[in-house]
Amino acid sequence: MSTGLMELDALGPRGTFRSRNRTVVTDVAGTPVAELGLVPKLFVSRAMTALHRAESLPAAERYAALARAARIFTGEVVAGLSFDAYEHTVSRVSGVPRSVVRAATAAIAEAAERAEYCARQPRPAGAVGDWRDPATRQGSAVWTRRGNVFAVHAAGNHPGPHSLWLEALALGYRVAVRPSRREPFTPHRLISALRLAGFGDDQVVLLPTDHDAADEILRGADLGLVYGGDDVVRKYAGSDVLPQGPGRSKILLTAGTDWRDHLDTIVDSVSHQGGVACINATTVLVEGDPAPLAAAMAKRLDGIPSLPPEDEKAVLAVQPVDSARAVERYLLAQAKGTVAHLGGDGVVEELPGGGAVLRPAVHELDRPDAPQAGVELPFPCVWVAPWTPADGIGPLRNSLVLTAFTDDEKLVDALLDEPTISNVHLGDHPTYWMRPGVPHDGYLGEFLMRTKTVIRD
């Protein structure tokens, strides 16, 4: 039975598994694009057992295979799709602008190419990577895995996060990825490329499932990674599953900083990546009157055109009309009592070819701890609020990234000391700045690895 759609199947420990239970992946216009085969719980538990039984490649072979996979991922026809066709498809189904997809896939390829370097960065200075290192003759810490099998419940908002779990593979974990049903193309292509590059079918698997079988992937793994909101963070905090929660990234401008000098960075932090990422700024706090800044941001953001996501010039993300409308309703309800500089009457612009752009929204709050300041939505939606030193770092807490324009070293010390702020960018560095080798939310390696003392003759 052929439907003419692309077929995405589970990549199990014995190869591709074509399941009878299939779900249709549609693009932002609602047009079917692919059929994704969903595997049952029994398949999942057997796959996880197979990962436990398997052996990892030696480290040098892993790094080499990861580098080869990067070239296959970006250069070859994989599962019938050229790289160009793959990027186009991701753009159409996730609604993420084409240029953002391109940057994300480049980041994935770079993470794979530089896997050895990236995997090594989290290693404590006191530890060596192998017990054979001469340092252990005098006694040394050796960096070792906390388990062997790592599971990922992937998100579909953006291809970028798929660069993260490559670190686990580089460190010698066998990895199971449950793709998002919204955008399964990236992990399918990446795992296909990893297999072509030399990883065994029982070393990295793709397990698309419905909700019933999803937990089985985490249950069957030693350690896991999940994406979600506050509820997911609460559920998994402190467990062997590492939650990746809301970003709620922020920008702070203290007195003595003229926002006019940094408007590009501020606006880009909101709209770069189409505003769909956790590293997009959700809140801008400014010492002084927020109104002129909000107005200037609104003016800049208002000039961005509404285009289909696959358009080379697209900047804004696109969603199916129904979900875009739902986001809009939610925004309008949340924004009551604030001053709208942009998007106060709605943010949805339907595209002639189907789907709807979520256009930017800029709202001014009257205080930094207003409840809206924590409302993170998957499009360029920013809350601009006044801040004074008397407010302290309270309103700055719970930030994946905080870009601070300030000369106050004491304040910077406090930001670094604050456990709920993950990254601090000082000065003219947008919230979305990331490079291989620096941590995104702590190094994944901190979670995956531990040290052991080895002393030998």
Add this chain to the structure above:
Amino acid sequence: MPTAADSVLDLPFDAEPDPEEYLRAAMRWHFSPETGSPFWLERAGSLDFDPLTDIRTYQDLTRFPNFASQLRDVPAGDLIPRGYGDRPDVVGVYESGGTTGAPKRIVLLRDWLDRLIAWSSAQLDAHGVPRGVNWLVVAPSGPHMVGDVIKHQTAYRGGLAFTVDLDPRWVKKLIAEGKGAEAGAYAEHIVDQVAYVLRTQDIGVLMCTPPVLERLAHRDDLAKLIEQKVRAINWVGTQMDADTRYLYRTEVFPDAKLYSGYGSTMILGNASERPGLTDDEPCVYDPYSPYMTFSVIDPQTGRTVEYGERGQVVMHHVSKSLFIPNNLERDHATRCRPAPGRAQTGDSVADIAPVKEFDDETVIEGVY
């Protein structure tokens, strides 16, 4: 035993009575003062039709209100037809699952049990399930019917029945209260008991639910024992998707016959998986007609859905021992044609599932 029964009510299990002749004889039995049960005789007057003259076809059974919920409260003894006399051969009183409120009760009489087992045994033969082997039955004992019936069936086929008790109401309660870990611990407790039997006894047929089977398959030592000993696996209780069935048949237990039944207390037995289905066909169940009959309706309109369409299952049980017409089950199913060449009253059903719950709720806040 005084009987005014038509002989058509007492045919051999594999005779195929004319369904309408059979139905009318059953109406005479259940609604005649000498032979009918107190339950039906009391209710006959409240009907706006006369069962003796107005119920001529199985379609006419839908004129009965759904009395099944009254089985939660009535004295069980009132269900026994008077025609069985003062000392009816009662096998037991059994209860429905009890997930939708208080349980419903029925009385199982010997003549129906004998008929059911003979039929059910023939179904097992058709599936190649061996006779003369021991069964390990991981299923509820009382108040549910299945455990006792399978014990009798095993004896009938010449084997010993080993049992591990399972309390489905407790499991459902735990799950409803979000106590997933406790439900899991209970399941492991069951698996541990299964292990003792599997290790020490010669088990030819394993009967269990799909979740228990998954746990057994997950334990290497037990999976190996099943591979070595078990020649047929009879799964019941909940459904198994086609991919899972395929995996069991091809990878996990390729040497064992996989067979299933779709049972309900309200039909006093189970429908049987159609023999010879391919991996890609839905799991179709054929009822023991005309004693048990199914139809599949649109719950909004009450009309029968087309073949291949999904709807809610309506069941009728019409035997000498009990009459439960027009019972609307919670389950939804795909309406299927009877097996080719088979004279069956009513529908066959496939892909049984509780009312489908959708999980496409739109998550709004956040970027994931």
